[in-house]
Amino acid sequence: MPANLTPMYYKAERDYRRAQTAAEQVECLQLMLQLMPKHKGTDKLQADIKSRLSEARQNLKHQLNAPKSGQTCRIPRQGAGRIVIIGGPNCGKSRILKELTRAEPDVAPFPFTTREPLPAMMEYEGVQIQLVDTPPITVGQVPPWLLNLVRTADGVLLVLDGSSDVAPEETLAVIQEFESRKTRFTEVGGFDADSFSIVNVAARLIVTHASNVDCQERSQLLHELWGGDLSTLGVELDEQDFVNALKQWCFELLNIIRVFTKSPGKPADMGAPLTIADNGTVEDLAVQIHEDLARTLKHARLWGHGDHDGQVVGRDYRLRDGDVVELHC
Numbered sequence: 001m002p003a004n005l006t007p008m009y010y011k012a013e014r015d016y017r018r019a020q021t022a023a024e025q026v027e028c029l030q031l032m033l034q035l036m037p038k039h040k041g042t043d044k045l046q047a048d049i050k051s052r053l054s055e056a057r058q059n060l061k062h063q064l065n066a067p068k069s070g071q072t073c074r075i076p077r078q079g080a081g082r083i084v085i086i087g088g089p090n091c092g093k094s095r096i097l098k099e100l101t102r103a104e105p106d107v108a109p110f111p112f113t114t115r116e117p118l119p120a121m122m123e124y125e126g127v128q129i130q131l132v133d134t135p136p137i138t139v140g141q142v143p144p145w146l147l148n149l150v151r152t153a154d155g156v157l158l159v160l161d162g163s164s165d166v167a168p169e170e171t172l173a174v175i176q177e178f179e180s181r182k183t184r185f186t187e188v189g190g191f192d193a194d195s196f197s198i199v200n201v202a203a204r205l206i207v208t209h210a211s212n213v214d215c216q217e218r219s220q221l222l223h224e225l226w227g228g229d230l231s232t233l234g235v236e237l238d239e240q241d242f243v244n245a246l247k248q249w250c251f252e253l254l255n256i257i258r259v260f261t262k263s264p265g266k267p268a269d270m271g272a273p274l275t276i277a278d279n280g281t282v283e284d285l286a287v288q289i290h291e292d293l294a295r296t297l298k299h300a301r302l303w304g305h306g307d308h309d310g311q312v313v314g315r316d317y318r319l320r321d322g323d324v325v326e327l328h329c
């Protein structure tokens, strides 16, 4: 029997995957249970969520009672999505942040320069995307805050130094450190179909120093050693064309579309797009603006990819990048 889950449920599930604390997890799981239709088709999912909820409540109790220890990382989310930049030492993570945003991270030709995560905003065609630079990852060195940052990210740039012979092994070590912690890098993110505890994070392999003659061979070697496959982009960060291509990849990694809203009789604000998941509907857009709007929504009028300007469409209509929408309750 199909589960027939609603857009509001999917939003709660997405918020759960992005939750950074046990308290946030408990809140999202409670909402997921509340929003889930109760019938035979959702029995297994309900049981999964209940066991996740009791685990999250235990963690919360433990956190409240335990003395504070170790480095923590609390970076507020901003923009349409968060992309975390990770990799081995000296592969070009901070240089990527520097080229794509206005931040001024320390960039140096020697390893272990970055010690703390650094967030900064990247703009792509009116959409703000949060990028986070991180310290290098080596064997056995994934602090809990970094694991959490990666598991709750909307996307990951896994960086390989195309100019270094040891980079394939170093990058493989990064992948394996995460895999051993139930975190996999895949083309599309989300929970594993069989287990809520395995998280698939949408990732792309970025190979820096693309002008190096052996850079492609090094990226191939990594894929052979790993046995997995990720879409790969070679970049020479001294050149603006590559920087622009990398910005576009970041936007595409988030798997979102831009939608502009307007009020009747008024022009749309084309400078401020809202973003929803690619393949999202009019109802998803309404949920994004306000849940009450999603409840009372009757229809929408559409300018863009419809049959004609002002076409009337229902709540299940699938929007496309660049559409202008007027919501009617």
Ligand SMILES: Nc1nc2c(ncn2[C@@H]2O[C@H](COP(=O)(O)OP(=O)(O)OP(=O)(O)O)[C@@H](O)[C@H]2O)c(=O)[nH]1
Pocket (backbone or CB within 6 Å): 087, 088, 089, 090, 091, 092, 093, 094, 095, 096, 106, 107, 108, 109, 110, 111, 112, 113, 114, 115, 134, 135, 136, 208, 209, 210, 235, 236, 237, 238
């Ligand atoms: N020419 C060129 N230099 C690059 C490229 N990518 C990285 N670099 C250089 O490589 C060096 C290391 O870059 P960083 O960004 O500091 O490396 P990192 O991964 O942040 O290093 P850690 O913080 O130590 O982990 C710097 O000198 C960068 O300018 C590239 O595509 N082209």
Ligand SMILES: [Mg+2]
Pocket (backbone or CB within 6 Å): 093, 094, 095, 106, 107, 113, 114, 134
């Ligand atoms: Mg760095």
